Amino acid sequence: EMAELYSIIEGATGQRDALIWPSLGKSREAFTAMLVAANAYYLSLATASAEEARRSTETIEKTIPVMSDLADNDLQRLALQRLQIRAAALREGLVRLSEQLANRTELLRNTIDASQAEAIGAIDGLSVKMRQREQKAQETFDRTLTGISRRVFSIAVIFLGIIITAGVVIALSIRLPLQQIMAAMHAITTGDYDRRVQGTGAKDEVGAMARAVEVFRENAIAKRKTEDELRASKEKAEGALLELSAAQQNLIDAERLAALGGLVAGVAHEVNNPIGISLTVASSFSRRAEIFETELRSEAPLRRSRLEEFVRTSRDAAQQLVGNLHRAGELIQSFKQVAVDRSHAERREFRLSEATDQIIASLRPVLKRSPIALSIDVPEGLAIDGYPGAYGQILTNLFLNAATHAFADGRAGAITISAKPRGIEDVEIIFADNGAGMTPEVQRQAFDPFFTTRRNDGGTGLGLHIVYNLVTQQLGGRMMLESRLGQGTTFRIIMPRAAKRGSVIGEHASHGSSKWPNRTMSST
Template structure:
């Protein structure tokens, strides 16, 4: 319900304006107010411009002095920076040169050449005005050239080192390695007298190569010393090997080995001498010139720092003189400017203050206060006249507010009579600010109880629903189609459809709620939901029944298998039993003749021939029975276990058909199986056997009319990594309706004659989902039926739970399209 006073009327009194004469103003004020404010501001600007002109002249004069001093100081500092750069670059060049001669690479050489060109270019292109500094700088440039010339000389020494190592030492080492190989090949066995000396000499040769390589790379004196010792060992062992040599080839190779060892020692000594020369050059030409350069740079830096201190003193004196002139003129100009600005600003500030007081009076509701300055000719006078107009407008707006309040009362009357429950809740605290009569009726609130539940969440049956609704309102600002259970004052619950929108109520943010009673609709939805659950329960029962039928069909197949086993095994076992009983009688007669002493040789021979023939028949028939039992056992194991294994397609199919042949003896039909031999499948033989059995039984039951002769045929051949199986009969065929529904569960044309309608449905599921293949049906009335099955040689791995559902036929097969399965 509406809060007290929400619909009350507020009266307003429009005052009668009475003007009082304005107070007297000074002559200065009247003169200034006769001028526009822009002209007064222009006077201040003009005064400031004169001051700026004076400051400009001072700045121009001072900047010339400061610029001259700063130019001298900058030039001296530039010399100092140049020296620092030269010192730094020379140090970097020294480090790069040492790095290059320790480990020469094209990249380091390119960096040295680039930096020496830049350093020389910087020294030769720098222009110096002071003669003494120019002379010292020329001395630094000359030292730098000697420093770089030393690097070129070192490069020549480095070239000689590389030549001594690659062209002399490595060549001699290569020849010696070949000679050692010749000597080794000329030695017959390791028991030869030359063998110890040869092994020692060859080992010293290998160590010499290792140490020389180490010396070439690291310049280590230890490596040079070790290499010399190993060379001495080689030279000592050569005469020993000459004395112990046994073959001419050995002596010839040893004779050539002596000068090669000498060449190797000379190359090593030349390499050592070149490295010593390189070290001396590095110390004298590089490090010595770099030290001289550093000393020259230090002398020049000391002179430049003295010049820099003098230039800095001149610059500081010029700057101090300019600052003093600026301070004197600034203080004088600031006093004049402040005094003039204050006098002009007073002619603006005082009228504005009076005008501000008039505006505050209007805001506070004092409409009788006269607006002063309306007669002035400046901009403030224009503002005063505008405030006067504003006061008139405020009075008119107050009248409009009274009319708006009356309009609000009319709208609230409409809300009170609305057939929809409406409430208004504050956005900051959740207090209910307003509720119409329909809201009170929906929630069972009487006139005396309408204020009991002042918070909107107290009407919810569950507090969590109120929290969720509040979060949604805070997040999105509005809510549509929210259905929630509410509670009346008496405790009864009912379903409410709510709509929430943000509004402004009495100048504060709030939300308006629309409440619709949808209890009857929700009751109808509950009834519909119960009906849906009942239907789902019926569907579950139907699936259980389907699973039971599938199991029954599997048991029937196993029963047929058992009957076939009994029939096939019965013949050889019966024959064996007859032969055994006959042999038993002959043995009894033979025993009687033997006991009577009337046994003749011819009778003994006859008995032995008969016994041997009986034994042969027993072995043949019992072996046949064993083969049949083993074949039926494998089929039964595969049928009852869905394990994956490798199996021969032809053998497995023939075993399955062997178990099904007894059913053909009751008919006039024939069966042919022609499958390409050597096809080994990595698949599931049990489900595959179920496919063959179901197709065979389907053909027997549906393909032929009563008494009709027919032929069932299975053909199989390999197609790449797949196998194509064709199961066909020359029976009555199918019409289009039967083809379209052939793979649907529970569809059969022999309802009441033993058909369950699950055979082909199970075949479709096993082929497509268990074996990873596809099956296509081709049939026409009077032309027979053909099933074309394509299976992968290696069946893809699938989900075990899904495969179990496929084996039981619980996975629904899609309805085949006629254009995809029927030609």
């Protein structure tokens, strides 16, 4: 009960830096030392152990008023009041135990003294008689004295043997079962769960202790089995996470899904629920196991209903863990192959006009099938030290996005691609259309992974997400979206002439502000 009260006080203390923690730790250490000293005194009758138990009890009683002054809620104060009552009862119990053991020792000593006194009295009486008859028959007296001496010696030896035998039997009846129980507990703590506890059939208190230890051994076996299952589930989950990491790296290296941050965020959101439930169940199960172990170590007898409740909750926890971890593995497996194979990750210096012309040439088949007019305005001498593959992916995705959404159902329109220097270090690229435009709600989600307004037509929702990640992460640039429903959409990209691989992002994030926002939407 005192261990449960300590657990209640710890649970009611919300923060580890609370003022009550030092006194609570000292009190609990004294409680543990008292248990060890009391057991040692009961087994060996050593006065040093009794004194150590008494000092530990006094320490507990001294720390309770200090903790009461430092308590910051009613639950702590109520638990401390009950703890003070139980500490006083514990101190009185130790006193009674010392008195009972002292009385038993004194009883044995008095029995031996009485037998010796009786024998001495008989000898004295015989001596008087022998002196009275000494003159009458010296020889008869000598023979009688010899016989009486032998008889008295035999009686003394018999009484002494009875006393010694009784003491040994009493000591063995207590000491041997306790030694067996201690040996069983030591085997359990060392992981030897195959050794059964002796003395469980006894009807006395020692038998009750043996049965409690046997229940603890069986629970330890069940706990080890559950831990093995949890470990296997954990290894399976870790394996799934490793596969997810491999898929993430493949997506980063691939050009079409070069920026994996948003995708991983989506995967993590889906996997978070079963993993979070598994963590909660595992934490709850660990706490229940600690409480059950505390109950086993306490002096109160263990009830069968409590054991059945622990087994039932352990089984439920294991089932929930297995189910949720299976669910997490299925989710991870379903997201592994999202990457699209387009590998143009080589960095080199290229002319923006030539790269733009090459990309537009690859899009001519799409232009022939759509009534879309394309206008290009890129200076000839504008050179970029970066990743032409990423730039090509950006223009391709923006063009296909415009053809699919801005000019849906064969709608005619125009697209303008222009570029110009912006200062010494940056280049500004503008991709504009006069198509359908976007609502404010669509603009807020335009760059989110898997968001699309044409999912029924086969849209994946990754096009603008890939563009945004390529601009901000691989090219180290910034991107702004301006759109108005019915009046078209404009994407403005600001990127350095020498790609910095996302260093600009980290700089802006650390300072909290920038001249150009990384991701801005406007409907005006």
